[in-house]
Amino acid sequence: MSEQHQNNSILVKRLLLTVAGMFAFGFALVPLYDVFCEVTGFNGRTSNEAATYEMVEIDESRTIRVQFLTRNAKGIPWKFESSVKEVRIHPGETKVVNFLAANPTQSDMVAQAIPSVAPAEASLYLNKVECFCFNQQPLTAGANTKMPMQFYVDPDIPDHITTFTLSYTLYDVTAQSSQSFKDEQKETE
């Protein structure tokens, strides 16, 4: 009987370890999902890091239509739009597009732009050399700014993608912001 108990407790320990492992696995799915999306372009999010523009051959035989969408999430009254609605670009060519933002409120705010690409597959071939979405964007009360976004399309982009849309959704992150200037503001008040 005691042998039985011993066997039982070994098995119970193993099973409990499995349970703990699976609980951890649930959380591990979060970074795994991000990696998976980055590799496959699964959810159409672009990279958060600046790409370096390597000298690539410009494929003049093809033109890609890139459309820009700007949206405000709930609770952020900024004016936010791209200077152009769309550009036509050869794969391999770099382009700068300006985005205009204005904070019409009477308080300083910080915003974060979240990019998304449709079709999601195109996000794999969109390389941003410079983007305002890499960082949170502070804007003092009443101020406005011009935010440049420089990008190029990888010449490896498959032939069936002739148009893609890059959308930015602007969120108010003043409350959570790390580079908050709230403190400075308090002092001046």
Added chain:
Amino acid sequence: MSTAVDATHHDAHHDHKPSGIGRWLFTTNHKDIGTLYLWFSLIMFFVGGAMAMVIRAELFQPGLQLVEPHFFNQMTTVHGLVMIFGAVMPAFVGLANWMIPMMIGAPDMALPRMNNWSFWILPFAFCILLGSLFSAGGGPAFGWTAYAPLSTQYGGDSTAYFVFSVHIMGISSIMGAINVIVTVLNMRAPGMTLMKMPMFVWTWLITAFLLIAVMPVLAGAVTMLLTDTYFGTSFFDAAGGGDPVMYQHIFWFFGHPEVYIMILPSFGIVSAIIPAFARKKLFGYSSMVYATAAIALLSFLVWAHHMFTTGMPVFAELFFMYCTMIIAVPTGVKIFNWVATMWRGSLTFETPMLFALAFVILFTIGGFSGLMLAITPADFQYHDTYFVVAHFHYVLVTGAVFSIMAAAYYWLPKWSGYMYDTTLSKVHFWLSVISVNILFFPMHFAGLAGMPRRIPDYATQFADVNQITSIGGFAFGLSQLVFLWVVIKCAQKKGEKADSKPWEGAEGFEWSVPSPAPYHTFEKPPKVE
């Protein structure tokens, strides 16, 4: 056989059952705990059923009549949670508690004290969940799937109640599953090899492994909901770099195996009942075991078929479509095996057999609609309509619930020692099988015609179908009162005393002990041939 009965009969006089409420609160006896689970599940079945009645009453005709849309959403959400975690899963755990030790010739479950705990935390989980309905703002109203950000940003405090109750239910299920695995792997009677185990034990063993693999993942997912809601994380909030669709991936990674957790034990029950009333051995025992294992393994590769409309790349849609379709093969093998078991048998149609046969036919219908839903292009039309509602009620009500009723009618004489009212039980069967089809079959039409699920009011063209459905719903709900009556009568020991083996063709160790099964059985392991 007769000597065995005498020997155990002698034991029965020394049952030493503690008396009073303490017996039930502190019990570590697998039969007592099984009984507790089964009664709990029956109560929850009626609680969830009452919510379904509210839903069907509101949907009886177009327009808002009885409840507000917000309360309607609470009803659909809590109905789902109560039926899944309160009715179906505890019923299976109850059956496992009662039957597995007796089927493998073990004196009790391996971990009796944990067994007590795993039951007694359940009522608390459901107090939290049901209590939330009476709190300010009401209970969870975001669907049992709790998709973010509806649950994280718009759920109010109901999200917290939801998360805590799901955590407790999860802990209970995990403890139950560990207990089953240890019991089955370590406590079998000498000579009972794995491939000699009854199918019910096999299916439960595989179910238990599924449970410990996915319940922790659910716990993780709802924990993330909780921290997103209250602690400023943004797992599922795009503003902080998260992705709401990721919640659905994690949830369905749990959710699809969960579906099989609720059907594999049914396969085991039906594989016990059909041979018993066909008086013929189960056809293709080993292929049944392999098919069950195959279904369990495949269940980890198909989760995203619940999410085809979320916008996935084509390669992913194709992968999940193919994997889902392949599940039809092992499921088909099981159904063919049952038909082959019946073939040239010597069939009688007692109540358990009636429910088992209805299970095979109606579950297969649910399987067909499942196959249709697997086809991605068609799923774009079916998804989130009443077609889906019809599908999962065919597999869960006429599937899981019918198998539980079959099991109850099959083993009730063993549990209580008395034969239930067979005429009344057949009345219950016919009322149920007719009304359940009036209830769920028209839902296919409503869905195909374009009625979305989870809506409190609908366009007038869906009025007739919904009216029929509601009538079927009320009839099915009332029919279950007959079941309650049969069970209570039997539990009060009214009726004929049952033999140790009331069914001519039944096989297994549970029939070698007297009815009712003594408090302690197989303290000396039986001999396996």
Added chain:
Amino acid sequence: MKMKPLWTLLVMLSLPASAESQLNLTKGVTEVSNRVYDLHMTIFYICCVIGVVVFGLMFISMIRHRKSKNPKPANFHENVKVEIAWTIIPLLILVGMAIPATTTLIAMEDTSDADVTIQVTGSQWKWHYKYFENDVEFFSRLATQQEQINNKFDKSENYLLEVDRPLVIPTGQKVRFLVTSDDVIHSWWVPDFAIKKDANPGFINETWTKVDEPGVYRGQCAELCGKDHGFMPVVVIAKEPAEYEKWITEIEAEQEAARQREQELLSMEMSKDELMDLGEKVYNSTCAACHQPNGQGVNGVFPALAGSGVAVDPDGTSKHIDIVVNGVSGTAMQAFGEQLSMQELAAVITYERNAWGNDTGDLIQAADINEVMNQ
């Protein structure tokens, strides 16, 4: 078997009332929707054939192999050949189903070379459409009266499937939809196009259609999105390209004129009665769904406005305007700045500050709103 007569009876009883009740999937009006319909019928028939065979064998067994007819059961219980056969044959049937499914799916997901691009945004509980190539955008809300829903009036023909401003698309052209959401997940569904795409906040999804027949096509939100999930229909009108061009030019001019008119009206003061009248109308159509017609809200979910909070705070005017115009993130309170005109905003805020015994006496004018929105 017993169930058959009853079943037929029930269906018969309900038939006269529902001659036009549709029981099957729609064929729809696009090439894709027709392919989906064919696929649906093919799988359905395959399932029917399998069903007839399997259930047929079961019923034969139930009749011929009952104990009274066959008292001695056979004792076979294994046959490897049969087992292999019923593994392989279903597999082949599945491959047969997978081939058309795959080709249809690939055709459905080809969004390239669209003629018109429209941004579709879901929010609690309405749709917003923005034409990418033109300067046109508008909200599309349920048009069914509340009285019909509450059974006070008779239900109209398109009960719950009618909107104030339908989406208009050209026929014969490829229209690409970019689907997204402002708050929770919604799902944009038009059965006649075989399109159902989730609207995920912060992400854009795309889908497309090419409609050949002009007509009015109706659908609904298909993903549970909160209280009024059942009340956010989709209505799409497909027009001949020439008519479409005419429509879009008109609407573009109309929207431009409206913007100008609004600027002109800024200087105009409205009287309290005017503000309260307009405010009540706007409140009942826009705010009452959550805050309730009596301003009491829903305990724990939607805050009360009557007698409490910012609506009665004497110094709360600018806060009140900010909340209504910009919404409150993380709650169900939306930003109405884009949805209502400045007059309407001014009126509804005035109404909220003076109705239900709030009686703050504050009058808000369009110019006050303009100050918050544009400095």
